[in-house]
Amino acid sequence: MTRPITGIAVVLILLGVVTMAGPTFGFATIAADRGVNVATADDSSAYLGLEDQSASASIDSPGEQTVVYTVTDNVRDDSATVDASIVGITDDSNDPVTSAALSVNVQPGSDAETFDIVLACEDGASIDGSYRVLLRFVASSDASSVDATRETTALVPVDCTAEPVVVSVDEDGDVTSGGDVTVDNNVNVGGDIESGGSVTVDNNVNVGGDIESGGSVTIANNANVGGNIVAQGDITIRNNAVSGDLIAGGNVDIRNNAKIDGDVMACGTVTVRNNAVVTGTISENQTDLPGVQC
Template structure:
């Protein structure tokens, strides 16, 4: 768009819709200045015009393969060459975390671009407002968050990619919260057979192997066996530990169109991930259907309040100076878990830990608070902590004595790694 706007230190564009601060330059100079950021408002004539389409039926998601035309975007300044310069991310449905997916495409109609929302890995069904983060970056950078003015209808079953096959009319698997300890939560599974399940030999197997054990460990300690409960259906249900499948054995009342619903507990989940595929198989006919779920971010972290204390300058191995490493379990640990406190960065900098495992009154590692034990691994420059009797919410403090320091240095980053939980949190310290 060949339009030139002259700016002073602070100038107002498009009748107060956008404010810019900076030097005096023409519009073409503004486009080349990578440091300039512009705010936008809900107006089709603004710098990046946003048109809310939530009042239209086109914004609804009628089924798992449908898409919502949620917002239209107008590049009124001619700054963005293609849809690839604009990203969209759904951050909420009715203010709650969601697995709905968003993307930006060129619009075939009168607008420049359209924000399209689909089911992604969500099993959401209902009406609600949708919150989307938009970032447009190409010369000018525009960042905005928008929540639809009206609710839209969403009917997502199976994450948008589920196929019911010949043997099922409907499949549903609930998402799982990240960093869940055994016993904290339950996951729902449901299926509707398209024909009668014969009592005695009517068996449905639900395969969990795509998620188990790296994303969701259904055989997590301390039980090593999931709690599988039937909520609706005339048969009975069990867990097959050899194949990592839930097995439903049909009852006499499991007719076509009758939903079978169950839930699973006593699993452990780790970092946000997915979508993970779940396959449903009717063993007699071989009919299969598949759907998806995700491990969703809830803001919980498996390691909380990680803290590493500073160290004094010019200390020697036998001075008796001490340094403390501490963290709190935000997730229930297992008795087989080990955590690693990585000292590589300070060891290669101004702190020498190489003699802390030599013993003596002035050297060594002590677990001040916590049920486990700790030692120094000189090959990896790590303090290793072995869990023993620790629980979610417990704070572990480890004191180290017997290191040498330079006169100054840092900050040094110290990551604490808990591999089973997918955690890698860190803190930094300095000499001084």
């Protein structure tokens, strides 16, 4: 029995037509980009339905998820699968956002033959705003395939920011947070700092390991970072501070008497002020750097 799909946002793809000479088919499984597989229901129609649900979608905290598309399987072929993946994310100014900030998953829908395309925050993501998400659906069987790309028609409100962490007493191990991290004056961190947001290391702080930040990093006066710093945003090293390699998705500002015992690489500019020292090479205005998105 054929189930009609109504609504302006529904896209019906007749697979036999899209693949030209190939036979029509439905799909028996849906695989998300994390490898989740779920079985679909039998139906006799030759259509793959994609219904945009973004107008009612939102993520209000890192632990939440939201449905942005409903997929309807109207034909069954035991050899067929559909993969869902994120192609890109843009904000309300149409600027690109790292696609690693969100994950896509597939869950059973409210009806037997439907499945929900679900977005969630990735671990450590710190985006907060409204976004359009470009999704790719690839359906294939032993004999045919179809590739459909759809962007959410509405901006989806997303808040993946976690509560900020303030380190006010010495910490022997690592500090990990999905949000911002601040290390107070004269406090020591023996291990690494990993933050989905920005990292601020205040005056006279010692960090024994690396710093990895989803935002900007500021190292205050006389602070010492024993390892390297990787930041998606800007890196600022203030007076007399010491660090290893610096890799920034934004700009780097190395201020008076600071010492960088390694290389400095930035997607933006690198400024080295009075008496600051960089023992390695300086590479600015880069387009491809490890660990950051230029």
